[in-house]
Amino acid sequence: xxxxxxxxxxxxxxxxxxxxxxxxxxxxxxxxxxxxxxxxxxxxxxxxxxxxxxxxxxxxxxxxxxxxxxxxxxxxxxxxxxxxxxxxxxxxxxxxxxxxxxxxxxxxxxxxxxxxxxxxxxxxxxxxxxxxxxxxxxxxxxxxxxxxxxxxxxxxxxxxxxxxxxxxxxxxxxxxxxxxxxxxxxxxxxxxxxxxxxxxxxxxxxxxxxxxxxxxxxxxxxxxxxxxxxxxxxxxxxxxxxxxxxxxxxxxxxxxxxxxxxxxxxxxxxx
Amino acid sequence: xxxxxxxxxxxxxxxxxxxxxxxxxxxxxxxxxxxxxxxxxxxxxxxxxxxxxxxxxxxxxxxxxxxxxxxxxxxxxxxxxxxxxxxxxxxxxxxxxxxxxxxxxxxxxxxxxxxxxxxxxxxxxxxxxxxxxxxxxxxxxxxxxxxxxxxxxxxxxxxxxxxxxxxxxxxxxxxxxxxxxxxxxxxxxxxxxxxxxxxxxxxxxxxxxxxxxxxxxxxxxxxxxxxxxxxxxxxxxxxxxxxxxxxxxxxxxxxxxxxxxxxxxxxxxxxxxxxxxxxxxxxxxxxxxxxxxxxxxxxxxxxxxxxxxxxxxxxxxxxx
Numbered sequence: 001x002x003x004x005x006x007x008x009x010x011x012x013x014x015x016x017x018x019x020x021x022x023x024x025x026x027x028x029x030x031x032x033x034x035x036x037x038x039x040x041x042x043x044x045x046x047x048x049x050x051x052x053x054x055x056x057x058x059x060x061x062x063x064x065x066x067x068x069x070x071x072x073x074x075x076x077x078x079x080x081x082x083x084x085x086x087x088x089x090x091x092x093x094x095x096x097x098x099x100x101x102x103x104x105x106x107x108x109x110x111x112x113x114x115x116x117x118x119x120x121x122x123x124x125x126x127x128x129x130x131x132x133x134x135x136x137x138x139x140x141x142x143x144x145x146x147x148x149x150x151x152x153x154x155x156x157x158x159x160x161x162x163x164x165x166x167x168x169x170x171x172x173x174x175x176x177x178x179x180x181x182x183x184x185x186x187x188x189x190x191x192x193x194x195x196x197x198x199x200x201x202x203x204x205x206x207x208x209x210x211x212x213x214x215x216x217x218x219x220x221x222x223x224x225x226x227x228x229x230x231x232x233x234x235x236x237x238x239x240x241x242x243x244x245x246x247x248x249x250x251x252x253x254x255x256x257x258x259x260x261x262x263x264x265x266x267x268x269x270x271x
Numbered sequence: 272x273x274x275x276x277x278x279x280x281x282x283x284x285x286x287x288x289x290x291x292x293x294x295x296x297x298x299x300x301x302x303x304x305x306x307x308x309x310x311x312x313x314x315x316x317x318x319x320x321x322x323x324x325x326x327x328x329x330x331x332x333x334x335x336x337x338x339x340x341x342x343x344x345x346x347x348x349x350x351x352x353x354x355x356x357x358x359x360x361x362x363x364x365x366x367x368x369x370x371x372x373x374x375x376x377x378x379x380x381x382x383x384x385x386x387x388x389x390x391x392x393x394x395x396x397x398x399x400x401x402x403x404x405x406x407x408x409x410x411x412x413x414x415x416x417x418x419x420x421x422x423x424x425x426x427x428x429x430x431x432x433x434x435x436x437x438x439x440x441x442x443x444x445x446x447x448x449x450x451x452x453x454x455x456x457x458x459x460x461x462x463x464x465x466x467x468x469x470x471x472x473x474x475x476x477x478x479x480x481x482x483x484x485x486x487x488x489x490x491x492x493x494x495x496x497x498x499x500x501x502x503x504x505x506x507x508x509x510x511x512x513x514x515x516x517x518x519x520x521x522x523x524x525x526x527x528x529x530x531x532x533x534x535x536x537x538x539x540x541x542x543x544x545x546x547x548x549x550x551x552x553x554x555x556x557x558x559x560x561x562x563x564x565x566x567x568x569x570x571x572x573x574x575x576x577x578x579x580x581x582x583x584x585x586x587x588x589x590x591x
Contacts, residue, residue: 173478173479189479189482191478191479191507191511192478192507192511192514192515193475193476193477193478193479193511220500221482221500221503221504221507223504223507223508223511223561223564224508224560224561224564225511228560231554235555248500249497250497250500250501250504253501254504254564254568257563257564257567257568258552258554258560258563258564259551259552259553259554260554262554264554265554
């Protein structure tokens with residue numbers, strides 16, 4: 001079972017992890033990235049860097065490593081992020097066939113996303129990448145340059161990864177991530193501060209799922225805005241529904257007090 | 272007893288809420304007024320909801336002739352509502368709606384726990400009585416008798432009650448209350464705040480800090496578990512209201528007071544609707560859920576709001 005966590009460094013990153021690494025300064029990137037890539041080489045992982053030919057790549061002793069620079073591939077413009085999901089899937093399968101322990105990915109997101117990427121697009125793409133990462137022998141670190149991306153995009157990105165590395169002040173209040181093929185997990189606190197990111201994540205998932213199952217074991221608190229977000233998101237897509245599983249007694253009580261236990265509401269709380 | 276529909280309402284009178292004070296002395300006085308009120312209702316095939324303390328329920332059950340009582344008289348469990356008077360109006364809405372949907376005219380008897388309420392709770396009970404006129408002004412006709420035992424209810428509460436009940440039962444007759452005053456409610460000042468240690472100023476993005484501050488104080492005073500979780504939801508709602516509707520920021524003070532934990536918020540906003548948070552939200556409505564949730568989760572909610580002076584919301588939770 002995947003559990004949301006924050007890490008101080010990239011050292012503990014393991015197979016199945018999908019880390020949002022918010023880099024406070026460009027100088028921090030080099031050492032941390034080098035360490036992450038070197039660990040992979042020692043452990044028998046296939047290394048893939050999606051980004052620029054950074055010093056970390058040039059100095060990393062990874063003879064079988066792969067460098068893909070989206071800017072170079074597309075002549076200076078950002079990638080269609082679907083390509084990242086496809087590339088990771090393809091290289092994970094190839095690494096398995098080649099006998100590597102796992103595929104170890106470092107992705108420089110400001111090199112991948114177009115400059116005008118929206119929070120909704122980030123949610124959509126990262127959640128698809130997360131479903132892939134959770135189900136394959138891969139680990140993916142998505143490096144987000146804090147000064148380079150809009151705060152709303154950073155907040156969205158952090159909330160749709162199960163793992164976070166970076167300054168504690170930038171930790172997301174909640175995480176939503178893949179639990180199994182047809183099931184997602186939400187943990188932390190969903191309140192008015194994070195409701196926009198939560199809405200984008202839930203809406204993105206509902207586009208592809210008739211029934212969105214959300215496991216809530218790790219959900220500490222959800223306020224009225226969070227609950228309204230769920231009910232509204234499901235109601236906005238006729239035929240879709242949300243099922244909340246294993247919510248704590250306080251969440252359950254608030255859900256009922258707000259009248260969402262009405263069968264007409266296409267979001268349902270089950271044991 | 273003089274039936275009010277003949278004494279005060281003509282046959283063509285519009286349906287209206289009849290809010291009636293009954294000042295009595297001791298148990299015998301209570302029984303005299305309440306039993307005759309119920310018997311009058313039974314005689315005209317009306318249904319009666321009785322919301323009184325357990326001891327008074329026992330007295331009434333013993334005193335009433337059992338025929339027809341079970342079918343037409345319901346004793347509602349006010350204990351399940353907890354101590355917060357802010358939960359009484361939605362409860363009456365639910366009870367009345369159910370009876371009206373059964374097609375029967377409705378009467379109610381409601382006696383608040385004046386004897387055991389704290390001073391702060393008594394202040395909110397008085398406000399609840401005043402709000403009843405506003406709440407049910409446009410509702411289907413029903414008649415609520417509010418007994419007050421003059422031997423136990425403090426003089427200020429009785430004085431306030433006389434001002435906000437348009438009708439009274441006095442000397443065996445139902446009629447207009449000459450002391451009723453259709454005027455704004457006069458709030459008492461909140462009791463002085465305890466020593467909060469420090470005041471937290473919060474703004475956008477600070478809901479986690481608000482919860483952290485409350486958790487720290489709750490931990491010092493021994494509030495934990497589900498009660499703490501419910502308080503954290505409530506403080507999140509109040510702080511979010513400040514940020515969204517109260518000028519974008521506010522201040523929080525927390526302190527312990529005996530076996531109570533108190534959280535007080537202040538912001539620059541104004542809550543213009545005196546019934547805010549006292550009606551059950553529907554799933555499809557926009558907003559209007561935060562204060563409802565706060566009233567349902569906290570043991571007492573005191574709101575003081577005026578244009579130009581901002582809004583203070585004081586939440587109280589019993590520690591045990």
